[in-house]
Each structure stands twice: as structure tokens, then as C-alpha cells.
Amino acid sequence: MTATSTPTLQDCRALDAHDPLRSLRGHFTLPADTVYLDGNSLGVLPAAAAARVADVVAREWGQDLIRSWNTARWVDLPQRLGDQLAPWIGAGKGEVVCTDSTSVNLYKVLSAALNIAREASPARLRIVSERSNFPTDLYIAEGLCRERGLELVLVEPEDIAAALTADVAVLMLTHVNYRTGAMHDMAAITAAAHAAGILTVWDLAHSAGAVPVDLRGAGADFAIGCGYKYLNGGPGAPAFVWVNPRHADRFWQPLSGWWGHAAPFRFTPDYQPAAGIGRYLCGTQPIISLSALQCGLDVFDAAVPLGGMPALRAKSLALTDLFIRLVEERCDGHGLGLATPRAHEQRGSQVCLTLDSSPHAPPLRGSLPPEGAAAALGRPGGGGSVAYAIVQALIARKVIGDFRQGDGGTGPHLDILRFGFTPLYIGFEDVWNAVEHLRQVLESGEWRRPEFNQTNAVT
């Protein structure tokens, strides 16, 4: 293909044929005839997971029972998975554990960060975050603030720098925004926060396994992230937590359970935290789900000889560039906007399209009625969402993306069609097919069918 002509299906197939990561797709079991662009919500099934989980259930649990704490090394599984993940987020050995949920881990590190920051400077009474941060992060911060009499200050991305004042204890950000796919400059923001005496907590839910992350290089303080998105760890897979070694032994976190004890099997009545990251463990972990997460991490091991994260990042950007270009050139005139930054250094591994769902929005082109897109759904007052119906129509065509209602950074009526591109298993022909289906859905107006407008879906 050339820089000037729109890429064709044949061009995309040629790109796949020359993709050095193409073989990685064989490490997954994908549903047939599906273009799965929702790996940023739930990653796909590693081909090895079924056998691995079956072995954990039948042999480790069923036959070896309690002995598997030693023989199957359940006892250090959170640390072993953490070590396996570490190089993908710029962390060292012994600095990461896979455990609990992202929300619970955020509570731990945010508590620890507040304990450190406020011991050094009790007048720091604020947590700063982004208004369009993932809601559970804001809820956890809200709960901590309520408990400790602190204030959660929410700002727009462009106002973060100005918000780093002397009364702020912690800056808590998600590296890649879950709605827009916009990526922060972790090193620059961390440096600005440190210059103001503020600690940083980074949520890597949409970064780990998806984009280059260098926690140590950026000098970040704390990080948490998700096991079931780009890491392909399975539904609700345990999350992870990282603490910069300079903080690891200094402070405590309140979820001080037995698995974070220095000698967990001594069963002493008083809590003595384990050295380093071990103290961020709490209770007994779900071993079956943890074992599935290991299969997801194993695929990343297989990506190392094929070029590792630089190769994954190059392919991810090529996929999202292609998607943006094809949407703009082949789906032009339907009112779609782009929420994801065009600049590579500001983009994660997803593309978010916007659609105005207000009653005054201009009509979509094609077979749409003249009274506007929202009105076409038969809902007065602009409550209808064309974007939702389009996503449902795409799902019926086995192109799986998801929908996020308009609010936060994109405004109340700017709904989001969200498409994640996991370079481990998505190919360029997938991108072409996804856009072709989107074009057909828009041109035909099939999204107006009643079955695509029932808001019972969880995606």
C-alpha cells in the first residue's frame, strides 16, 4: 500500500504475512470468525490454560491436596508470577506480587503512600487525580479520604501540573485512560510530582502488557494493575502490585493479613511484616485463578525472542494507526470522532471513537431518518445512544468492541465506541474486517433494529 491510497484487504494480508509476531496468535484459543477487539476489558484464552487449570484442579488440589502448598509451590506463586511480570513493567525481581484485585491493591498502596507522605509532611491533606480516571480508583481514594479526613481533588489532564501544590500528598493516575486510550508521560509527571514533594501511584490496568512501562526508569513510587486485560489472565484474574524498593521496607499498609507476615506459618499472634513486597500480600489467594494468570504471562515469555515489548509496541501502533486511517477514510461522514490521541507517544493500545448522542446532533449519513440519530432510537430527551446500538450491531457481526456512556472527559453526550488492539493475537486483516463491518453497519442503518437498543449488556 502507499501513503496516499487507502489500504486494501490485500495490503492488510501482506502486513500479516510479514508480521514477526504472527506466530503468537497460535498461543491463544480464539472463537471462530470473531474479531475480538475487547482484550482491554477481558483478554482471550491462552491455549495452555485449559490443560494447566485442569491439572491444578485434578492433581494439585484433588490428589495432592494440602501438600501442594509445598510440592506445587502455591506458597510463593504470587511472588513467582510477580517476577515473571516484572520486566514488562520496568520492575526488578522481588518487587512485584500478583494478588487480590486492582481495587484492593490500590487501597494498600494508596494507604502506604499516604502514610509515608503525611509522616514527612502532615499538612499534605490532598490526593490529586484525574476526573476521568477509572471510577473504581476514584471510589477507593474517596473511601480513604473519608476515613482519614483528607480531600480528593479531581482535575482535567491539562490541569495536573498546576494541581501539584504543597498541600498534596499523593498524585494517583491511570497511565492509559480506560475511555480514551490517552497515555500519560509517566517519567515527566512523576518528576514534576517529586519536585513538589508528592508521591505517585500509577494504575497500569491498560498498560501492563500493552505499552512500554518503565517504573524504575520513571522513578515511580507505587503501581498496581490488572491481570485480566492485556495480560490475558482470565476473568477476574488476580491483580498485581509494585512498590519502589526505596519504600518497600519503610512503611506498612493496613491490609496486614497472614500471607504478608514475615513468618506466615509460625502463627504468632503479633504482625511482623515480611521484607519488601511480601508485606503487600494479605489473605490466601485463589490458586486456580492465579494458575491461569501464569499461562497468560507465559505467552509474554514466548514474545521475548520475537522482539519483546519493542516489537509489540511497534505492531500495536501500526494496528491502531491502520484502524484510525481506515475508519476516517471508509466510514467518513457518519459523525464519528476520535477520542484517542494521534500522537504515538500519547496513545495506548486502544482506539476510542466518539459519537454525539445529544438530541441536537447532526443526523448520521446513509439510511438514517432526518430527525437526528438519537431521535431515531425513539427515546425523547436525547437519552438514546446510537453508539451503544452500533456496538451491539457489530457484536452481532462478531466484531467485539465495547461501549462507554458519555461523561467524564468526553462530555455528557459524547458516547464512546471502544476498540482494544492486543498485538499478541490481533492481525491487520482483523482491523480491515472490523472497519468493513463498521462501514456496513453505518451505511445500512441496521443498528436501528430494536434488538440492538436493549441496554442489558455488560461490556
Next chain:
Amino acid sequence: MTATSTPTLQDCRALDAHDPLRSLRGHFTLPADTVYLDGNSLGVLPAAAAARVADVVAREWGQDLIRSWNTARWVDLPQRLGDQLAPWIGAGKGEVVCTDSTSVNLYKVLSAALNIAREASPARLRIVSERSNFPTDLYIAEGLCRERGLELVLVEPEDIAAALTADVAVLMLTHVNYRTGAMHDMAAITAAAHAAGILTVWDLAHSAGAVPVDLRGAGADFAIGCGYKYLNGGPGAPAFVWVNPRHADRFWQPLSGWWGHAAPFRFTPDYQPAAGIGRYLCGTQPIISLSALQCGLDVFDAAVPLGGMPALRAKSLALTDLFIRLVEERCDGHGLGLATPRAHEQRGSQVCLTLDSSPHAPPLRGSLPPEGAAAALGRPGGGGSVAYAIVQALIARKVIGDFRQGDGGTGPHLDILRFGFTPLYIGFEDVWNAVEHLRQVLESGEWRRPEFNQTNAVT
């Protein structure tokens, strides 16, 4: 068998033949030739779990992917499992969720209880618990006290009543002691606490599925418990949390994650807790492990037409009575003591034997050297543990119990040999065989072999 003669193997087989719950053993996949008396640490594998987990992995995750939140009802799995568990702990529908770990759930309810108690009476600055409570419970309480400037007061069981003073906010107890198997009178202690204006938090880790529990009948305030012991939910299975409906909507807990939000898929930036028990959910749960837990709960459903908890309790007491009697009559003279109460109303579903590991302990009978049991292990200063070596020798004979080091309620040198009896799958012949192996281990002195004295086991 008669009341006066020691039961024989034939007597035990006759008891099994007439056991109305005998068919339930077929609902589990047990390792061959093993007497598994460690179901109070990790329950066995339900026969249905392998196929269920395989289906969750291959179909729900692998094929249906993100749609399974709706089609497989992942979205309300914690509530559905909670409803399934509820009748076994005296709770109503909509009052229980299965989620997170026991430690994390304890943090939630202890936080909520403190918030309620201290709002009513700010001068209540203490949490009272039992010195020999399960350590992780004490660690979590210690963390909360440290965070909030409160005091954790630890007492012996006989001193609980006297400790319920006007400065106490919460009484936190484990219903059945993990070391001794002693069971508290939940209704009487709760009434005494309430009379003093104190809220109660009960840990049901060794009770749920093992003994009758009537949380509503006792008027308890909060409860948490474990999914992987008597409920047979799999290694590290998610735990559960119950809140008395009178508190459910009144107060918040700080682990306020998205799954506890009133409208979790609206992704609004401010936290609005779900009604009732839903607010005790936090982050996304490990669906594979949760699904295995359901298989454990399904066996309890199958127990209902066979007599339900009254039948399970009757069998449990018959099993533990038999074990105590056989040990006392067939293993007499080896220095074994009984830590578990003889009175039925004070006994859980386990039996704990004690053995003095001090250097001045009397010698064990049989082939032991005359210089005392501890010295026989070749460790000066009483550091050796005969009890540990005996448990290891039993495990080598495929009689699986576990060892708990002497401290807490039993004193520094009174080590524990712990045997759990799950009436769902343990039979009377199992009891006879276990005691026969114990007798042979004691008589032969085979526990003195070096391989049984390596303290690398986690049990």
C-alpha cells in the same frame, strides 16, 4: 459395639453401612488409600468441579469472552453463591456475598463495625479478641487499630465476659478455634456483648459447613468466613461476608470498589454504595475460583434431603467421639492429651491432640529411648517436636492431619496434632484406620526417622 468395649473395625464398618449420609462421599474425588483429616485446612475436590472449571475456562472465557458477564451471569455470581451458602449459616437471601479473602473481608466488616460503634459512642476505643484467635484476624485488627489509634485487647476465653467494658467498640471472635476445635456459644456471647453496647464480628472459618450456625438467631452483627475449608471450594477459594440486615444499609466500609457501587456499569466518578450486602463487594472477582466454590456448595444442596445440618452435625459428633475414644483406649500411655472439649456443645468438627515437647516431658511409651521424647529427636533445649514428627509419619502412611506448634492457648511446649472430620466424606472406618496408624506410629517409634523431622512442610 457396646458402651463398655472398645469399638472394632467391624463396628465402624457397620456404622458406615447405616450412615444416612454415606452417599455424599460419592460427590467427591478423593485420593486413593488416603484418610484425609485435613479438610479443616483445605477441603477435598468435588467430583463436579473438574468439568465445571473446564467449562468456565473453555466456553465461558474462551468462547463467550466478555459476553459471559451476562450470559454466564458472572455479574451476580458473588450474590448467587452467597444465597446458596446463607441457609447453612442462619442468614437470609441477599445477606451474604462470596468474595475476596477472609482477611480482606474481615477488614471490611471490622471497619464498618468500628464506624457504627464509634459514631454511637466515640469513647469506645477498644477491640476485644481471644489471644488464641487465628493470627490473621489479629493482624487485621492490629492494622486497623494502628491506623485509627485504637487498642486491641487480647484475653483468654474465660476472661471474655469480664473484658466487655464500656470502652469496647467491637468483640471479634472466631466461632470454632483453629487450634483446639473449641466452639463458643455464639448466642450467649453476642447477648453479653450487646448488653454492654458492643458489636460482634464472628469468623466462621472453621464453622461454615461444619457445625450449626444461626447468625440471625444469635443476633450477631457481622460475620466472615472461608470458602476452602469445610465448604470444599478449592485452594484459596474466595471467602464470604455477612452483615445483619439491621446494619446493611447504614454504614460504609472503606474498600469501596466498583463492584460494590449502586450502578457499577455506569462508571460515574463518585461512589454510591449498593443497597445491602452488595456494598461489601470491592473489585472484580476471580471467576474461575468462584465457579469451583459453587461445586462445593452444590454438595451441601445434595445433603438437604438426607437430613441437612442436623444430620451432618450428628455424624460429625459421632466421628469425633469415636476418634477420641479410640485414641484414648488404643493409644494410651504415649503422653497424648486432648485439647478439644469433650462437651458436644463446645466442640467443632475437629479433634486436637496435644503432646508435651518440653525437655522435661515424660518419655513416650514403646520403643522410645528413656531420655524423653524431645531428646529423642536430637535437638537440645526442647526445640524438637515429637508431634510434628508423628504427623509426618502419619502423612507417609497416607493419614493426612496437620501440626500446629505450641503457643497461644496450649502453652509454649504443648504442640498440637490436628485432625479435621468432614462428615460429608469421612466415614467411621476412616476413623478406625487413622487411629490404628497412629497407634502403629507410636508403638514402632518410626516417627524418629530423620525424614519425619524436617520442618519444611506447610500444612
